[in-house]
Amino acid sequence: MDALRFDPATKGLGVEKIPIPEIQNDDDVIVEVAYSGLCGTDLHIFKGEFPSSKVKYTPGHEYSGIVRAVGSEVKNVKVGDRVACDPQRWCTTCKYCFTARYHHCVEGGVENATGIRHDGGFAQFSRIRSRVVHKLPDNISLKQGALAEPISCVIWGLDRGFLPAPIGTQILLTGAGIIGNIWTAVLHHLGHRNVTVVEPSEIRRELNKRMDTGYTVISPDELTQRVKNENYAADVAVDCSGNPRAIEQALSTLTYQGKLQIFGVAPPQARVSISPYEIFRKELTIVGSIINPWSFPRALGIMEAMSDRYLDYHKLGIEVFKLKDYQKALAVLDNSTAAKVVFAINPNLE
Incomplete structure (x- = not known):
């Protein structure tokens, strides 16, 4: 599959062919990515201004898509569901997780999130834990679903x-x-x-x-x-x-x-x-205020109510690019001619 890969050692960025991820754990979900947003945090990572993976990886922590495979213990989503993915990870056992502050988890948190420390959504497929995969409301498109993560923040x-x-x-x-x-x-x-x-x-x-x-x-x-x-x-x-x-x-x-x-x-x-x-x-x-504890489901709820009146890409100043045109996308952000860029990775899934 195609993936936009970042090498922190050289600050190099480029589209490469890598294997399609497979189910490894009972609670894994494989998502075919439809749309994936380029975030300001990604720009800080590319400039070496924000902590991220120490090895080459696939960024992208704001994405939507369709479930293509699930592990044996996955109950909350099924193959074919339209979903948005929360990039957060947490251990469930540290003092922060025990006190409902899992976004400060000693093994998780923003610096260990999917798309920041682990392979994310700038690829045709993504493997992610089921507990952070959320079904989209029927009136929210996959294109709009890529906004679920920033709205949850x-x-x-x-x-x-x-x-x-x-x-x-x-x-x-x-x-x-x-x-x-x-x-x-x-x-x-x-x-x-x-x-x-x-x-x-x-x-x-x-x-x-x-x-x-x-x-x-x-x-x-x-x-x-x-x-x-x-x-x-x-x-x-x-x-x-x-x-x-x-x-x-x-x-x-x-x-x-x-x-x-x-x-x-x-x-x-x-x-x-x-x-x-x-x-x-x-x-x-x-x-x-950092990231989005407990707020992803509420974000989907408010998105369902906001609908096209507020989630229109043109009104929000969002431009869409193919993954291979990532250099043009970065230039648009550098010139401030768009408020945001979203990659249309598999737009035909809509």
């Missing part, structure tokens, strides 16, 4: 950040890549209307506006002027960029008892400058 972000938040809460989103756009879609679906989206790229600002939410979409400089001239202040800020300057601006924009959630992935060496006094004086709260 946003659902966990809502839990970590500010839910329940009353309608009318002033919300600031910094960054209008795909994560910022998904946050935009989810917040609008939940009824929030007082949302400001800040993005330095004019192209990405225009992409965000495609969703027709009526949200205020402005540049960082325009936010500075709005704070100065209109006394704008946010109750909640969610950084979707991982950019230290954006995080600093978001923090400075918070009102009393405001909350900042750091959601976007920053390189490990990134640093921000904060004022402990301002945190003290304003009683600010700063939280992080």
